[in-house]
């Protein structure tokens with residue numbers, strides 16, 4: 001039997017246009033999702049549809065399509081206008097769904113125009129899908145920016161198999177119910193055939209929202225999935241925790257350049273220990289809470305002054321959105337205040353880096369750290385936690401992990417779990433991590449690495465693809481046809 005081709009739809013294309021000395025060039029982005037999905041597109045054939053990230057321009061389309069061909073797949077770039085970007089991306093996606101799904105109701109702006117543009121831009125993505133759709137491909141749509149694509153596809157007559165994966169958390173009913181378009185959004189979601197979420201917590205939340213807000217849907221559960229009968233169709237809801245390319249990280253960690261940078265960082269740290277954090281500049285990541293917890297640690301353990309450092313990288317993100325801009329000022333105020341309180345000649349407690357760093361530097365910092373401090377207030381998964389462990393080819397290092405990251409559900413046996421809102425609790429976990437004997441570190445890290453080696457992103461893609469292949473597609477549910 002011929003394998004079905006795949007159409008991947010995501011807000012960003014895995015390619016972007018960079019200007020090198022005034023010349024525009026298309027480059028493939030790095031990242032686990034791209035690494036995992038490209039082999040599927042190459043093997044089965046198919047197309048990746050996403051935002052070009054630039055103004056509409058025939059030359060850009062040509063560059064992107066040429067680069068995609070070089071990488072062994074096809075792409076369809078979508079161009080959104082400035083007005084669409086403001087209302088769809090900055091508006092509904094990042095000032096409604098992102099804060100709502102991360103329990104930050106105070107950051108939500110429920111503007112009716114945002115919802116209107118969200119559906120309009122999702123319909124634009126659906127038009128692009130229809131331009132390549134031949135009736136037999138598997139369609140896989142990604143993330144919160146595109147929850148309405150299946151509904152727009154159905155309106156355009158698409159009866160094919162359409163799957164969705166949500167990379168963020170799904171909130172509890174009490175939070176979700178605040179959305180003015182709560183039932184409409186769930187009805188849009190029910191146009192998918194398979195809805196994948198990160199964790200069991202998320203599937204439970206979605207199912208309870210459906211029970212309350214779409215009572216006419218009939219729900220049953222097995223030990224692996226939930227099934228929803230709705231308007232003569234059967235929809236599967238299941239958790240698929242995303243992961244990383246473990247082998248790629250472990251191998252890259254051994255590269256001579258990374259080894260060299262690791263040695264140089266360790267040498268510069270002298271006898272001291274290093275705590276490491278790296279996050280997008282996002283209020284969900286809990287950076288201010290983390291800084292305050294570190295300050296609390298230095299206050300209660302003056303003997304650590306001069307002997308431990310926090311290296312915190314903050315990667316600029318979504319800078320046009322008000323909550324993100326305010327966060328930068330808050331972080332910088334706290335860094336200045338803690339550094340002002342504790343710095344001594346020759347020693348600074350917080351090394352704060354506000355920019356993106358090269359990949360080799362990131363890997364070297366993972367390898368040189370004694371402790372990785374990963375304390376989001378809420379996170380769909382958190383790949384940094386997994387990458388840190390994959391690069392620890394020496395089996396050393398301790399992961400301090402927020403219990404509100406999706407990763408905690410899988411990594412609780414090896415990590416020290418913390419409540420990121422409990423500053424003294426985080427300070428206590430840091431103490432425990434900094435003092436943990438090497439044999440205990442090894443025991444925990446080996447457990448984590450054994451798990452990740454097996455639960456890698458390739459397994460994630462394969463499991464998801466297998467389930468898509470077996471779901472009933474539109475118009476062919478067993479009970480009705």
Ligand code: ADP
Pocket residue numbers: 031032278279280315355356357358359362381382383384385387
């Ligand atoms: P989120 O998707 O919310 O940003 P994750 O922790 O899941 O959070 O993923 C962050 C990703 O960003 C990781 O894969 C990490 O390697 C990557 N990353 C972090 N810093 C940089 C950087 N300076 N350059 C490129 N990628 C980075």
Ligand code: F6P
Pocket residue numbers: 012143167168317318
């Ligand atoms: O984790 C959610 C996510 O949207 C990722 O898909 C994306 O890589 C990251 O956040 C950065 O967000 P944006 O695409 O808005 O810059």
